[in-house]
Amino acid sequence: MTKTGFIAILGRPNVGKSTLLNAMVGEKITIVSSKPQTTRNRITGILTEGENQFVFIDTPGMHTPRTKLGNYMVTAVDKTIGETDSAILVVEAEPYVHKTEHDIISKLKKMSIPSILVINKIDRSNPAKIAETITAFSAEHDFDAVVPVSALKGKGVRDVLDEASGFLSESPWFFPEDMITDQPxxxxxxxxxxxxxxxxxxxxxxxxxxxxxxxxxxxxxxxxxxxxxxxxxxxxxxxxxxxxxxxxxxxxxxxxxxxxxxxxxxxxxxxxxxxxxxxxxxxxxxxxxxxxxxxxxx
CATH class of the missing domain: 3.30.300.20 (K homology (KH) domain)
Structure with missing residues (x-):
């Protein structure tokens, strides 16, 4: 029986959400830059393997908007959380939770959405710092899984997919098997x-x-x-x-x-x-x- 599910990719600006999406899908379908707020629209990435079809929604980085464009980007995040089956919260290895991350976690709790904490850029960190990050975020929310990764180098990406597969439900696929994005x-x-x-x-x-x-x-x-x-x-x-x-x-x-x-x-x-x-x-x-x-x- 085929399985599928919509999975939101959430996080602050510049934590590597788009890099993670590209790594999971296996193709470059969303742009990457060192500058914050690179992603402005919701981007859909599709991965079909075996009987599973993952539909990932990459969102703009959560931030305090200063323009109407910023308001649009934040609305995209809120709307995505309300429409997906599960979520991946991408963070960097830091011993504290940023306000925007706290806000995202509050939304996940309110919607009772299954979620994975992905600690990205571990190639720039160390085990002690990663452990502190896990402690800080675990105190905020009981995540279904915690996965350290280096999206840029592809390390840990398979583990994220394995954990996310547990959120998929029996259903016909929403997209053709060879489709990797719905972006025109x-x-x-x-x-x-x-x-x-x-x-x-x-x-x-x-x-x-x-x-x-x-x-x-x-x-x-x-x-x-x-x-x-x-x-x-x-x-x-x-x-x-x-x-x-x-x-x-x-x-x-x-x-x-x-x-x-x-x-x-x-x-x-x-x-x-x-x-x-x-x-x-x-x-x-x-x-x-x-x-x-x-x-x-x-």
Missing amino acids: ERRLAAEIIREKILRLLKDEVPHGTAVVIEEFTDEKKLIRIRAEIFCERESHKRIIIGKSGEMLKKIGTYSREDLEAFLGVKVHLDLWVKVKEKWRDSNFYLSDFGYDKKNDFE
């Missing part, structure tokens, strides 16, 4: 471009950017993509373009390489940079750029 190619393309912006640019500029795919034309052996990068200030636009267009060229080159690897065909990528002041606090632009409740919640 246009959104994945936009996210790959945004990842390069996050990695190549510094500080405030990446957080104020959005990528919108204006054209995605499949010509069988070639895909033509026209993308617009939106930022909030003219000064940011100059930084994104760079001297003589060098930074924009670098963003385009790295993005195209990843897009070709993901799509399996040659990609012609055309990038444009535009300014939309305070778009993160505009309901109109949030909706226009794909950050609205309908896209993720209906």
